Amino acid sequence: MVVICYNLLILVTGILHLGYASLLVLSMYAAWFVLNATNNNLILGISAGIVSGIVIGTVTAPLFLPFIKRRAILEALVISLALGIISGDVMSHWFNLGLPIAFPSSLQMEGTTISWGLTIIRMGEVVTLVASIIIVFAFLYFLNRTKRGRILRAVAQDTEVARILGISVTKTAIFSFALAGLLGGLTAILFAMSTGTASSILGDSLVIKALAVLFLASIGNLRGGLICALILGVVESLAMGYLPGDWTNAIAFSVVVVILLFKPEGLFGEQH
Amino acid sequence: MTQFQFFFLEFSAIYILLAWAIYLPFRANQPYFGPFYSMCLGAYFATYTSISWGWPFWLTLIGAVVFCVLFSLIPAFKLAPLGGFPMLIATMALFFIVQTAARNMQVLGGRHGLFGIPPLPPFILLGITYGFVLIVGFCVYRLDNSHIGRALDAILFDKHVAATLGIDIARLSIQLQLISSAIGALAGVLYANTFCGVFHEAFGFPLILYGMTILIFGGMYTMWGIIIAAPVLWGVTQVLPEALKAFSIIIYGALLIVMLLIRPNGIIDRKMTKAMSGGARALLKRVVGS
Numbered sequence: 001m002v003v004i005c006y007n008l009l010i011l012v013t014g015i016l017h018l019g020y021a022s023l024l025v026l027s028m029y030a031a032w033f034v035l036n037a038t039n040n041n042l043i044l045g046i047s048a049g050i051v052s053g054i055v056i057g058t059v060t061a062p063l064f065l066p067f068i069k070r071r072a073i074l075e076a077l078v079i080s081l082a083l084g085i086i087s088g089d090v091m092s093h094w095f096n097l098g099l100p101i102a103f104p105s106s107l108q109m110e111g112t113t114i115s116w117g118l119t120i121i122r123m124g125e126v127v128t129l130v131a132s133i134i135i136v137f138a139f140l141y142f143l144n145r146t147k148r149g150r151i152l153r154a155v156a157q158d159t160e161v162a163r164i165l166g167i168s169v170t171k172t173a174i175f176s177f178a179l180a181g182l183l184g185g186l187t188a189i190l191f192a193m194s195t196g197t198a199s200s201i202l203g204d205s206l207v208i209k210a211l212a213v214l215f216l217a218s219i220g221n222l223r224g225g226l227i228c229a230l231i232l233g234v235v236e237s238l239a240m241g242y243l244p245g246d247w248t249n250a251i252a253f254s255v256v257v258v259i260l261l262f263k264p265e266g267l268f269g270e271q272h
Numbered sequence: 273m274t275q276f277q278f279f280f281l282e283f284s285a286i287y288i289l290l291a292w293a294i295y296l297p298f299r300a301n302q303p304y305f306g307p308f309y310s311m312c313l314g315a316y317f318a319t320y321t322s323i324s325w326g327w328p329f330w331l332t333l334i335g336a337v338v339f340c341v342l343f344s345l346i347p348a349f350k351l352a353p354l355g356g357f358p359m360l361i362a363t364m365a366l367f368f369i370v371q372t373a374a375r376n377m378q379v380l381g382g383r384h385g386l387f388g389i390p391p392l393p394p395f396i397l398l399g400i401t402y403g404f405v406l407i408v409g410f411c412v413y414r415l416d417n418s419h420i421g422r423a424l425d426a427i428l429f430d431k432h433v434a435a436t437l438g439i440d441i442a443r444l445s446i447q448l449q450l451i452s453s454a455i456g457a458l459a460g461v462l463y464a465n466t467f468c469g470v471f472h473e474a475f476g477f478p479l480i481l482y483g484m485t486i487l488i489f490g491g492m493y494t495m496w497g498i499i500i501a502a503p504v505l506w507g508v509t510q511v512l513p514e515a516l517k518a519f520s521i522i523i524y525g526a527l528l529i530v531m532l533l534i535r536p537n538g539i540i541d542r543k544m545t546k547a548m549s550g551g552a553r554a555l556l557k558r559v560v561g562s
Contacts, residue, residue, distance in 0.1 A: 016361070063529060066533065072536075073357065074356075075536060077357075077360065078488065078532065079528075082524075082525040082528045082529050083525070085478065085481050085521060085525050086522050089519070089522050089525070093518060093519065204477065208368065215361065246375070247372065247376060249368060250369045250372035250376075253372070254369060256361060256365040257362050257365045257366055260358045260362040262350070
């Protein structure tokens, strides 16, 4: 889901939003804050996560608009980096004394498990998986079958032609930020359900993995992204199991470097 | 000299060197983050060789620069034709690979860092650092005002036009990457000698933020803004009240965003340097004439 959001932002706005993952984690913090304040009211907590995702996405969009119009990719990237670092710092200073946060066990449905042979899966993980699949399919349906989705695809394909056809590129860019925010909010909740914790540095680790999958699969390739995410997940698990220390991020970044240097179009991309 | 004054002067100079290292490839629209990993590699190289092998300062410096140039040479040939997004992401990824390796390798001190370089007297270290600032500054100035500088301008304006004019963009990019890495390594060695050691946390996202803020705040397309931006930005966070010091990263980030939005060319841009050099020339003429 994170990779889908990155693809959406890159294709529609031309921006590689390095701070997006940190903003997503900020939504997790917003959900945690409301859960704490409302004595673990799940509906309010989940709503806070989703709404904060949309609000963060929409509020930060105007910062990028001048650069989207000028196609100043580098400046936009630096702004996104700054936003990510600011949100990381806000989380490490203003929430829970900078300590990692823990979500209530009721959100993860900890009491309920599904046993299958030797495998025991928590209900929270099953819900996360099912909800992720539903959200991805709903997003693909929206992208392919609705008028708004077709507008997004038109802008992603060719901004100039879309403009000539009467599509407002600025409005579409703001909409894509809001949509990425909505998906980010939903991802934040699903992340909280499956992991149960979050910390201010989670965003850094997420962005590393998202970039690895993005470049491995080639930008814009959703199906390739899914396969590459699975490959990267397996490689990381093996690294965690067999290598001493914490090399997972280095492995994800090595994948990025090797792909960019030797196959810049990605595994599933076409050579131009 | 107080410790604050020493650190202020030393770090201002180190960040000036680092920002010049980033500035050079940026002149040709090449977002190359090699100076960041070169700084990290240079610092670790100098610390390790000094502690484990007893190398003197000058040998560690030469060794670190050669090592970083060789390290940067490997990806340089592949990075040169890429440019833009891929170059930025690949070099950023290399930076984090180097940082992760430093954090996980016990021989480099792991999570605790590596300390124990024999300290240089503060005045000598400052003298060496500012000597390098003058040398590197002179070289960057000469490069800016040579046919290479004009070639970089042409690439910045339009790389296709530049290629049509016979400029070998890939070759120039490789050369810039190597020069940039050498300056980055130099900054790293001086950084390690200032602290008498090195610690992996010094090389993370905040370092990228500092470097980019200095470059963008000072002015991306001239070398002069950096000289003002580095001491101002480092100094501002040091003189903040204790309660606000913890928010220095937020202040840097906010400053970076505001500068990019309201004055994307930085505090000193090309127009300003031209006007200033024109004014200086007129003043000189008047003085000589009278």
